[in-house]
Every structure is written in C-alpha cells, then in structure tokens.
Amino acid sequence: xxxxxxxxxxxxxxxxxxxxxxxxxxxxxxxxxxxxxxxxxxxxxxxxxxxxxxxxxxxxxxxxxxxxxxxxxxxxxxxxxxxxxxxxxxxxxxxxxxxxxxxxxxxxxxxxxxxxxxxxxxxxxxxxxxxxxxxxxxxxxxxxxxxxxxxxxxxxxxxxxxxxxxxxxxxxxxxxxxxxxxxxxxxxxxxxxxxxxxxxxxxxxxxxxxxxxxxxxxxxxxxxxxxxxxxxxxxxxxxxxxxxxxxxxxxxxxxxxxxxxxxxxxxxxxxxxxxxxxxxxxxxxxxxxxxx
Amino acid sequence: xxxxxxxxxxxxxxxxxxxxxxxxxxxxxxxxxxxxxxxxxxxxxxxxxxxxxxxxxxxxxxxxxxxxxxxxxxxxxxxxxxxxxxxxxxxxxxxxxxxxxxxxxxxxxxxxxxxxxxxxxxxxxxxxxxxxxxxxxxxxxxxxxxxxxxxxxxxxxxxxxxxxxxxxxxxxxxxxxxxxxxxxxxxxxxxxxxxxxxxxxxxxxxxxxxxxxxxxxxxxxxxxxxxxxxxxxxxxxxxxxxxxxxxxxxxxxxxxxxxxxxxxxxxxxxxxxxxxxxxxxxxxxxxxxxxxxxxxxxxxxxxxxxxxxxxxx
Numbered sequence: 001x002x003x004x005x006x007x008x009x010x011x012x013x014x015x016x017x018x019x020x021x022x023x024x025x026x027x028x029x030x031x032x033x034x035x036x037x038x039x040x041x042x043x044x045x046x047x048x049x050x051x052x053x054x055x056x057x058x059x060x061x062x063x064x065x066x067x068x069x070x071x072x073x074x075x076x077x078x079x080x081x082x083x084x085x086x087x088x089x090x091x092x093x094x095x096x097x098x099x100x101x102x103x104x105x106x107x108x109x110x111x112x113x114x115x116x117x118x119x120x121x122x123x124x125x126x127x128x129x130x131x132x133x134x135x136x137x138x139x140x141x142x143x144x145x146x147x148x149x150x151x152x153x154x155x156x157x158x159x160x161x162x163x164x165x166x167x168x169x170x171x172x173x174x175x176x177x178x179x180x181x182x183x184x185x186x187x188x189x190x191x192x193x194x195x196x197x198x199x200x201x202x203x204x205x206x207x208x209x210x211x212x213x214x215x216x217x218x219x220x221x222x223x224x225x226x227x228x229x230x231x232x233x234x235x236x237x238x239x240x241x242x243x244x245x246x247x248x249x250x251x252x253x254x255x256x257x258x259x260x261x262x263x264x265x266x267x268x269x270x271x272x273x274x275x276x277x278x279x280x281x282x283x284x285x286x287x288x289x290x291x292x
Numbered sequence: 293x294x295x296x297x298x299x300x301x302x303x304x305x306x307x308x309x310x311x312x313x314x315x316x317x318x319x320x321x322x323x324x325x326x327x328x329x330x331x332x333x334x335x336x337x338x339x340x341x342x343x344x345x346x347x348x349x350x351x352x353x354x355x356x357x358x359x360x361x362x363x364x365x366x367x368x369x370x371x372x373x374x375x376x377x378x379x380x381x382x383x384x385x386x387x388x389x390x391x392x393x394x395x396x397x398x399x400x401x402x403x404x405x406x407x408x409x410x411x412x413x414x415x416x417x418x419x420x421x422x423x424x425x426x427x428x429x430x431x432x433x434x435x436x437x438x439x440x441x442x443x444x445x446x447x448x449x450x451x452x453x454x455x456x457x458x459x460x461x462x463x464x465x466x467x468x469x470x471x472x473x474x475x476x477x478x479x480x481x482x483x484x485x486x487x488x489x490x491x492x493x494x495x496x497x498x499x500x501x502x503x504x505x506x507x508x509x510x511x512x513x514x515x516x517x518x519x520x521x522x523x524x525x526x527x528x529x530x531x532x533x534x535x536x537x538x539x540x541x542x543x544x545x546x547x548x549x550x551x552x553x554x555x556x557x558x559x560x561x562x563x564x565x566x567x568x569x570x571x572x573x574x575x576x577x578x579x580x581x582x583x584x585x586x587x588x589x590x591x592x593x594x595x596x597x598x599x600x601x602x603x604x605x
Contacts, residue, residue, distance in 0.1 A: 130310025133582040137544040146326050232566050263438030271433035
C-alpha cells in the first residue's frame with residue numbers, strides 16, 4: 001500500500017499543503033481525529049499559559065454560570081471550571097496514552113507467546129478468559145479498594161483488564177500467520193524461534209495492535225473518568241474530568257455546567273481517539289473495514 | 293446438540309474457577325497490608341488485627357483458599373466487614389433494581405437499534421444512513437454519566453416530565469416503576485445501541501447483496517417482508533453475538549448509571565462497598581457479575597443453532 005502511494009506522489013512533487021489536502025480528502029476520519037487530538041495535546045502541554053490557577057478558591061464567586069469572566073462558570077468553592085477542565089486534559093491524556101502503551105506491550109508479549117508456543121496457550125488463554133469475564137470497571141474498582149489511591153494505581157488497575165483484549169487480537173493474528181507458506185518455509189529452513197517471531201510474525205501484528213491500542217486508549221479514558229466519578233479514581237485533589245464531575249454532583253440542578261462541560265470534553269476526546277482508530281482500521285485492514 | 297450443550301456448560305467451569313482464584317489472590321497479593329488499608333487511615337493495631345481475623349488473613353493461605361472454595365461451592369460468599377450481614381443476602385436485597393434496569397435497557401436498546409441499523413442498510417449512503425452512523429460513532433464516545441445528567445437536565449429539570457432520580461419497585465405500581473426507569477435505560481443504553489445499530493447495518497448490508505434477496509425483490513414481495521423476514525433473519529447471528537457481548541458494557545455501565553440516578557441496586561452496593569473498602573462485598577459482586585456475563589455468553593452460543601439451522605453441533 002505504501003509503495004503505491006509513493007509512486008503516485010513522487011513525480012508530481014506537490015507542495016506540502018497540497019499533499020496534506022490530499023491526505024485529508026482520502027482519509028477524513030484520520031485527519032479530523034488526529035487534528036482534534038493534537039489540539040488537545042497542545043491544550044494539555046500549554047495548560048499553564050492558557051488557564052489560571054485551577055485550585056484557587058473564591059467563596060464570593062461560588063457557582064457562577066458561564067460568562068465572559070468565567071468561560072465555563074465556577075464550582076461550589078468558586079474555583080474556575082475552565083482552568084480545572086484545561087488541567088484535566090493532562091490527566092485524561094496521560095491515563096489514556098499510558099494505558100494504551102502498557103497494555104499493548106504486555107498484550108503483545110502474551111499474545112505472541114500464546115500464538116507461537118502452543119503449550120503455553122491453553123493455560124494462558126484460560127487465565128485471560130477468566131480476567132475478561134470480570135467487567136473491567138469492577139476489576140479496577142477491586143484493585144483500587146486494596147491500595148492507596150494514586151494516578152499510577154489507577155493506570156495499573158485499568159491496564160490489567162485491558163491486557164487480555166489486546167492479547168486475544170495478537171494471538172489470532174499469530175495463529176493465522178503461522179500457517180502461511182513463508183513462515184513454514186522459514187521454519188523448514190531452520191530459522192530460530194526468536195528470529196522468526198521478531199522478523200516474520202511481529203511486523204504482521206503491528207497494524208491490528210495499533211488499531212486495538214486506540215480503542216484501549218479511548219476505553220481507558222472513559223474508565224478513569226468513571227472511577228473518579230465514583231470516588232474510586234485519582235485522588236480528589238487532582239483536577240481530572242471525572243473528579244470535576246464528581247464534585248459537581250451535589251449541586252447539579254443549580255450548577256449543571258460543572259458536569260456538562262467537562263463531560264463534553266471527555267466525549268470529544270474519546271470521539272477523536274475513536275475516529276483515529278476507525279480511520280486507521282479502514283486504512284490498515286481493509287478486510288475488517290468492509291465488515292463494519 | 294445435547295453433547296454440545298454439556299460440553300459448553302463444562303467449559304464455563306474453568307472460567308469461573310479462574311475468576312474465583314483471581315479474586316482470592318488479589319486480596320492476598322495486594323501490595324502493603326490490605327487489612328491496614330481496609331481498616332482505614334487511623335485504625336488501632338487491634339482494629340487492624342480484627343479485620344485481618346475477619347478476612348481470615350491470619351490463617352495459612354492454603355487453609356484460607358480451601359475454606360473460600362468450600363464456602364463458594366455452597367453458595368456462601370462470606371460476611372460483610374461492616375454490617376456483619378452475609379454478602380449473599382446483601383446482594384439478594386439489591387438485585388431487583390439492577391435486573392429491572394438491565395432488562396429495560398436491553399429492551400429499549402434492541403427495539404431502537406435494530407430498526408435503525410436495518411433502515412441505515414436499506415437506505416445505504418442516504419441521509420438516514422449517515423444519521424445512524426453519526427449516532428453510532430458519537431454514541432460510542434459518550435460517557436454514561438454525561439448522557440445521564442444531560443437527560444436529567446432536559447427532561448426532569450427543564451421540562452419536568454420525568455422524575456429526577458430514584459427508583460420505585462414494581463410492587464408500587466407499574467407506571468411509577470416504568471417512569472423511573474426511562475431515563476436511566478436510555479443513558480445506560482446509548483453505547484449499547486450504537487454497537488447494535490452498527491453491527492445490524494453491517495450484517496444487513498452483507499445479506500442484502502445476496503442473490504436470494506434480489507430474487508425475493510424481483511418476484512414482487514413487499515419491501516418490509518423482504519427486509520424483515522428474508523434479510524434480518526439471515527443477518528441475525530452477528531447481531532445476536534453483539535447483543536451478548538454488549539451485556540458486558542451494560543454491567544460496567546450499571547455501576548455508574550445507578551450512581552447518577554440514585555438507584556439502590558447492585559451498582560450502588562458496589563460503590564458503597566468500595567468507599568468503605570468492604571472487600572468481601574466487592575469480591576462477591578465480582579463473582580456474581582462475572583457469572584452473569586459467562587451465563588449470557590453461554591446462552592448466546594446456544595442460540596446460534598436456533599437462529600441458523602445450518603449451524604449443527
């Protein structure tokens with residue numbers, strides 16, 4: 001696929017802008033999703049420049065509706081919800097990306113091992129089936145009950161239920177690749193297992209792994225916000241979207257903005273990641289795209 | 293068929309054993325001293341020792357494990373640390389609202405999402421299709437609590453059509469019962485509906501391109517009859533699969549939905565138990581929810597043969 005694009009692009013020597021325009025037209029979902037995500041990353045990185053102090057309390061300005069002075073209104077302590085929402089971007093993106101990265105790596109290792117070393121498969125996959133039978137938010141809740149709250153604990157608690165989902169995808173790819181003639185001939189030629197895995201099998205798992213990684217990222221952000229909303233997530237003093245929403249619960253009828261605005265940000269972020277994932281899936285795996 | 297059912301039934305045992313073992317060792321392998329964490333920040337040494345004794349953590353691991361499995365086999369899920377009540381009784385008391393919420397969500401989602409998917413496939417690339425697909429993409433990104441509070445804000449606070457929060461048991465009358473379930477079911481069902489609508493559309497698109505559909509159309513059968521009887525029935529296996537997979541989504545969502553709408557069900561019980569770090573309850577709930585999920589998967593597998601006579605075991 002990349003070869004075809006290279007040939008198509010090379011002779012014309014279009015300007016960068018024109019090529020970007022082509023890419024967007026060819027793949028609007030990826031472009032929109034990526035653009036939204038880049039904007040959110042910029043917000044997260046530049047938070048100190050964009051927003052004021054997310055912790056400053058001003059009891060006189062309690063529960064002010066959105067206005068020119070407080071774009072997103074204020075909460076029951078008079079804290080600026082705009083500043084808190086901007087800083088919340090950092091928490092959500094950190095959780096989403098770390099969970100996606102960690103569960104992809106662990107899931108990849110387990111999936112490769114299961115797909116390739118058949119003796120391991122029976123045992124490991126039974127364990128994975130068992131973990132998958134537990135609803136992810138409950139598993140995360142149980143893990144958090146047993147430890148002291150913290151961002152890292154939340155990340156680990158979300159990684160554990162996500163790992164089997166990644167491992168399953170990788171395993172099924174490995175199983176289908178193993179039967180391919182070129183793999184069989186490599187085995188017949190005496191290639192060592194390690195080299196076979198890394199050189200012939202691993203590259204085939206990357207496309208589905210990336211697609212799965214985006215879905216894991218989206219679901220991790222939703223679970224983190226859910227956990228914080230329930231009071232079992234990141235410590236309440238950290239301004240995460242889930243925490244802002246949790247703290248706005250009591251006064252929802254008087255100050256609905258403190259829930260609806262951070263909630264909308266979460267939805268947009270998840271939407272951006274999902275769009276990127278859908279776009280990548282259509283591009284990297286046309287067979288699957290036709291089915292969906 | 294009988295042999296298949298038996299085989300499938302037996303296959304659920306290892307899964308549930310893994311869940312039970314996992315839940316058991318989670319408490320024992322947790323970093324730090326779980327008894328101290330459960331007892332709370334400023335607990336005395338005696339209080340911590342009491343929690344440890346109550347959880348059986350002061351006995352050898354093998355003995356603990358044997359006792360735990362022995363209890364499980366008899367349907368004993370242990371005793372709550374704080375209320376001293378058996379976990380099974382606490383769960384039984386909270387079962388009705390959760391069952392009602394899950395079932396009504398299932399009904400709402402299936403009744404709305406399947407027609408949406410059929411319509412989208414029938415009018416593929418048209419306006420209806422685009423709207424349904426936009427809903428499917430958006431719905432999947434919507435956090436349950438945002439939809440929940442959004443619905444409360446519009447329909448309860450602004451319009452005053454439906455109660456804000458709470459739950460009425462069916463024993464108090466059918467309409468009050470339904471009234472309190474409408475908004476939570478929609479909030480809980482949004483992602484589920486997105487999933488079902490999407491797969492219905494995809495599966496229908498595939499079936500609608502088959503020769504027998506062209507034959508049915510060309511011999512003049514009514515469109516509705518072709519869509520519903522010829523196409524939907526043949527497209528049903530993936531749809532039923534996704535309805536089953538989605539139950540997992542519902543179970544996770546129940547915890548959040550019940551908190552948003554203040555429904556005293558299993559989800560609320562979970563959250564209360566977590567906030568008090570009442571681990572035996574959390575442990576029991578995990579087993580119950582996982583068991584429900586495994587049972588649904590089993591039913592789905594068994595339903596294939598009924599839906600598609602070509603599938604024989």
